[in-house]
Amino acid sequence: MRARQGAYGLAVMALTAVTLPAGAPTAPDAGPLAAARPLDAVVRGTKGADDPVDYAVAVDESASLGAGDLDREKEAVSAIALGEPSERSRMVVFGFADATKPDQSPVDEVCPMRQLDTVGREQIGQCAAALRQRTEAEGSGTDFISAVRQGVTRLKEASDPGRPRVLFLLTDGHLDVRDSYRYRELDEKTRDVQAAEDLAQALREAKDARVQIWPLGFGDDVDEERLADMAAAGYGAGCRNLPQTRPKGETVPGAEQLGQALQSAFAAARCLYRERGTQGRPPGDLQVRVSPLATEGTIVVAKGDPAVRATYYDPDGHEITESGGGDGGSSFEFTGRGKAVESLRITRPLAGHWRVHLDAPEGHRDRVASISALWRGAVRSDIRLEKPSPRAGQRTRVEVEVLTRDKVKLDERDLRGISVTGQLTGDGFSQKVPISLADDGKGQDERSADGVFSGAVTVPDRATGSLLFSTTVASVGLSPDTRSYPTLVSPENTTFDAVLDIPAAGVHPGGRVPGTLKVSNRGDTPHTVQLSVADAEGTGLSVGPARVVVEPGVARTVPITVEVAAEDGLGAPVDDDGTELGGKVIAVEGRRVLADAPLAITVSTVPSDLERFWDSWWKVIIPSAFALAAVVALLLSRRRINRLRIAPAGLLLELRDADATLVGSRKAKTGRGNWYEFDVVDTAGDNPRIERRPRGTYAVRRSLNGGVVLRISGQGERTLRFGEAVPLAGALSLHVAESNGRRPSENRATRTRSPEKRRTARRSTADPSTESYDNGAYPVGVPDPTDHPDL
CATH class of the missing domain: 2.60.120.380 (Jelly Rolls)
Known part of the structure; x- marks a missing residue:
């Protein structure tokens, strides 16, 4: 079956449908303004399952189709079966042409109604292969009338009348019944008129049976006008009569066009x-x-x-x-x-x-x-009036803001399909006054495409009491949202006014948002103001005090508080980024709205102890961290400088005998832990010398205070001046000098002797058995190869 799907198996769209309740009028005791559940509560109340659809697919088998067009129609049948998202949907497939003899049928049903589960989809593809192009002897005309009635009959036989019903007509759109047995006794002109009337009647029957007709045009000569007329004549009010979801005829020359047409049909069938x-x-x-x-x-x-x-x-x-x-x-x-x-x-x-x-x-x-x-x-909306209680004959500005689930800003693509309508009704006038609302940045609307639809309406001069401003937000894919703003006509000379002010705020669950109510009573009777939260049912918002009494001649500012419920009492889940809660606070006296103030509250999760600590101390922590980093950097820098200052490289170690004669020397190099470690060997022999040895008995480095530090194993450390003698065994002494500086001055007694004289002078204290120079000890004037590796 996959081999027959071909390119028409591409670009098929599925849909998961949810049933959302439309906005309903508020009960009379619900308060002065209609309230609505928050969007998250609406989502939780939906079914969350795929809505099934019943399909009938009529395939043109007439001779008017060109070579290969029927094969493309077969592939389209498979594409419909594979692309339909719900496994509970059902589908019947039949071919149609015409009947020229009494024993022929214009309809050729190849696939009875089947459920589109895995097996059903495979079977649809297999039985669609039985579709064939009719020969002239079999009846090769194009009888739309029979095709439409066959589809309507099969769809009406479905056991669930609540399911959407869709008839796909795969055809070139040319009605041809000139050889039809049904019209054999009519002349050509009468036949064509009668066929047109019969087709119109069949389409009316489809509309009455709530069958959507989606014609798909195949072939090189498609009658697009006929396809459009048949689509418009079927049922088109399934989605609250939204124009965007009405069936339409489309020509499908390739796989991409077929996929887009099927997507439109799948979406419209479910109002998506x-x-x-x-x-x-x-x-x-x-x-x-x-x-x-x-x-x-x-x-x-x-x-x-x-x-x-x-x-x-x-x-x-x-x-x-x-x-x-x-x-x-x-x-x-x-x-x-x-x-x-x-x-x-x-x-x-x-x-x-x-x-x-x-x-x-x-x-x-x-x-x-x-x-x-x-x-x-x-979608949830919010209606606001420039004058909460306008006078008769007064013009007032009306705003309707479209709100999303997470208060995400809508762009032009989202707003393009949204329409907002409004009307004004009330006492003293019988006709509804329309309110024109737009989001185009013209007239009453301040900014284009900002999600706020604005307009103006004049209260009729005859208005005497109650006023009701009503608005509805609608769009394809959305449940309509209807809002009402009931109020009273304001008297000509009012002596009592009120103004609300509630700033935007961010709080945690259980928090409070402060605001003010300014009242002015210039009359001689007291007034009672009632405060409440409108358009926020289920959001966990409340306002207090609920009642404020204003005595005659009093003008004052009353502090008010909007309280946010604990997290389990909110109508929406709260996350780290915050959840926007909207609505408005209203101040009313009786049925007259005195003032209102929109709410813009962002509720975020309660921070942890660590987060609270950070919020309280970050202004101290960050500068302290920079200061600490600077101190550490300074200390590290000073430590590095000090390490360079005490490095032993460049020190000259000298061995001298009892009469200060230089016996041997070695230049110190950088060593482990900034110490140059060494041993003095053969102190009693003829070849005393200094040998570098890790963890040797002696170690030397520079001192920060000048001079050098000598460490002797088991004796600790001591500080020496340059040239100061340190007695060693065998009448030897150790002296340290700067190799790149002047050595301590030598008198006659300390001048270098030749090796022969040195051996002679030391025979009284040295072992006479050794006269050679061992590896690593060299008399003055003989280079040390460890200091000069190229020698």
């Missing part, structure tokens, strides 16, 4: 928004954007080859695996792994560009893969 992503061959990356409005959706990758491997990454770069991943606020479910089309269903998807990396072994990299996202979302 479709975001088209990129495409390319593996290895490589595909990207698709998920809107901040999405509360649940599916990212689908049409790989075209089951051997292609897909790895998913969220907008923050976290890899999504079978065991989880992402930002911790979303949940994931993979379907179709190892197949030509696979998908990732996401609840609470992170807004932004999702990336899928594709890889494939050699020989499986020739097919173009595509990525798309289908999603359904929830």
